[in-house]
Amino acid sequence: xxRDPSSQALLTDTIRRFVRETLVPAETTVEETxxxxxxxxxxxxxxxxxxxxxxxxxxxxxxxxxxxAEAAFELGFAAPAFRSVIGTNNGIGxxxxxxxxxxxxxxxxxxxxxxxxxxxxxxxxxxxxGSDAAAIRTRASRDGDDYVLDGSKRYITNAPxxxxxTVMARTGGEGASGITAFLVEADRAGLTIGPxxxxxxxxxxxxxxxxxxxxxxxxxxxxxxxxxxxxRTAMKVLTRGRLHISAxxxxxxQRIISESVAFAKSRVQFGKPIGDHQxxxxxxxxxxxxxxxxxxxxxxxxxxYDAGEKVVRQVACAKLFASEMVGRVADRAVQIHGGAGYxxxxxxxxxxxxxxxxxxxxxxxxxxxxIIARDMLKD
Numbered sequence: 001x002x003r004d005p006s007s008q009a010l011l012t013d014t015i016r017r018f019v020r021e022t023l024v025p026a027e028t029t030v031e032e033t034x035x036x037x038x039x040x041x042x043x044x045x046x047x048x049x050x051x052x053x054x055x056x057x058x059x060x061x062x063x064x065x066x067x068x069a070e071a072a073f074e075l076g077f078a079a080p081a082f083r084s085v086i087g088t089n090n091g092i093g094x095x096x097x098x099x100x101x102x103x104x105x106x107x108x109x110x111x112x113x114x115x116x117x118x119x120x121x122x123x124x125x126x127x128x129x130g131s132d133a134a135a136i137r138t139r140a141s142r143d144g145d146d147y148v149l150d151g152s153k154r155y156i157t158n159a160p161x162x163x164x165x166t167v168m169a170r171t172g173g174e175g176a177s178g179i180t181a182f183l184v185e186a187d188r189a190g191l192t193i194g195p196x197x198x199x200x201x202x203x204x205x206x207x208x209x210x211x212x213x214x215x216x217x218x219x220x221x222x223x224x225x226x227x228x229x230x231x232r233t234a235m236k237v238l239t240r241g242r243l244h245i246s247a248x249x250x251x252x253x254q255r256i257i258s259e260s261v262a263f264a265k266s267r268v269q270f271g272k273p274i275g276d277h278q279x280x281x282x283x284x285x286x287x288x289x290x291x292x293x294x295x296x297x298x299x300x301x302x303x304x305y306d307a308g309e310k311v312v313r314q315v316a317c318a319k320l321f322a323s324e325m326v327g328r329v330a331d332r333a334v335q336i337h338g339g340a341g342y343x344x345x346x347x348x349x350x351x352x353x354x355x356x357x358x359x360x361x362x363x364x365x366x367x368x369x370x371i372i373a374r375d376m377l378k379d
Contacts (some may be wrong), residue, residue: 001064001306007249008067015074017045023078030081030204031350043375044086044116044255047073053090053240055098058110065240067300069247073295076251077258080354081204088158089113096166096181098371099222099236105183109164119345121162123153123210123281124182130154131367133168134176134231136348138212140169145219147171147182149190149212159193159208162186167212168234171227181230182222190215190250201353242319242362246298247309249322249358252351254293254331259347260284260333263340274336283332291329294322313375320368323358 002008022043030036044050053068054060063071066088075083088094094113097105098103112118129135149169156165165184172178184191194209223233261284264275273279301314333348334341341348359365 001066001303003064003067004040008070011061011067011071012074014047015071015076017050019078019082023082027079027347027350030079030102031344034203035083036081036204036214040082041085041116041349044082048114049086050089050116051305052086052095053098053134053244054110054114058106059114060110065243065305066299066353068244069298072244072247073107073251073254076248076253077255079204079350080202080248080252080357084157084202084205086116087244088120088122088162089116091244092122092165092237093158093162093164096122096233097183097222097242100181100229101183102223102225102242105219107222109142109183109245112163114209119160119161120162121144121165121210122237123156123158123159123165125154125156126152127154130319130351130363132178133234136168136170136179137180138167138169140171140180140217141180142171142219143216146216147219147222148182149182149215149217151212153210155207157195157361158206159210160206166208166223166233166237167210169212176231177228179230179234180227181233183221183223184212184215184217188215200356200365201350202357209370238362239315240305242368243298243301243315245358245362246294246301246315246318246322249355250295250298252293252355252358253287253326256326256329256333256348256351256355257284257287257350260287260336263337263346267338267340280336283336287329287332290325294318294325297321313372316371316375318362319363320365320372323355323366326355326358339354 048061051060052071053061056062097109124133140147140149151272157275163186166178167182167184168371169182170178171180181224190213192211197207200213264280267274297318301318304311330352334352337348340346
């Protein structure tokens with residue numbers, strides 16, 4: 001739901017100019033240094049980008065899901081690393097607190113997350129629990145007024161820079177019902193961060209293991225104050241997060257198409273621009289058609305989300321289609337560029353590596369297929 005079209009247009013235009021004038025020119029630096037320049041992070045704070053999805057009463061912009069999707073279309077136009085800086089604060093690092101946190105937890109953390117003063121992170125995945133999230137082994141044992149956490153988490157986004165983690169740990173028996181969500185401050189004794197992960201793409205993003213060894217956390221840090229609700233909290237977080245990622249995929253596809261169209265106009269073969277050749281035109285047309293379809297799916301799911309409908313199936317459809325779509329668009333773009341597309345001086349080479357991860361995190365394509373089919377079979 002777009003509440004105020006004029007305000008949304010202003011926000012979209014502001015983000016679009018920021019992305020094109022500030023973020024895109026810095027992409028090569030980020031690729032070479034594997035880090036986001038501090039001045040860009042500060043600019044993101046000033047624009048309020050750390051708190052897009054956080055309610056206004058807690059200092060955020062309070063965007064609806066449709067408004068956030070429109071913003072994500074623009075942010076996706078730049079290298080994914082930039083979006084990753086603010087992604088956890090708007091998504092998996094804050095949404096658990098927003099959805100199920102106590103009044104005290106919201107008051108303590110949401111204003112800091114909204115301004116970027118604090119960075120949130122979400123610790124669910126483990127070495128032996130990825131797609132099978134209910135199989136986590138990190139345990140939280142009650143000890144007086146505290147819980148003691150032991151275990152490890154893997155591939156945790158923004159772990160090296162996080163101030164607070166939403167941690168899923170087992171307080172009961174096997175399965176989803178035994179999982180509890182904790183807020184764990186990064187400076188707690190017994191919490192350590194592993195070395196930064198070295199990834200195929202998305203340089204500038206920050207992921208690492210998080211290890212808990214006798215990490216003592218007050219019982220008051222349980223999100224919502226009630227043990228055993230963590231898995232439900234995680235699923236709420238992932239539903240919104242998957243829709244956000246779907247919108248980022250659309251933005252990335254738009255950028256890749258833009259690069260491909262420009263190249264097709266300027267590259268001359270057989271005496272004319274390659275864009276005049278029908279086989280190149282066919283690839284461009286397929287890219288545009290699939291991107292338009294994905295955009296439509298994302299907006300439909302976002303509007304349903306804002307209307308309070310149950311959208312698990314629609315969000316899974318959007319995530320599946322958009323993440324697979326951007327991979328196909330990137331592959332065609334490399335083909336359109338020919339040998340140049342394989343060279344790292346061209347943006348499409350980097351995007352080809354960067355977008356591959358979208359089909360894995362926030363739930364793999366195969367998990368989305370399972371979610372969709374199971375929901376269909378309930379009807």
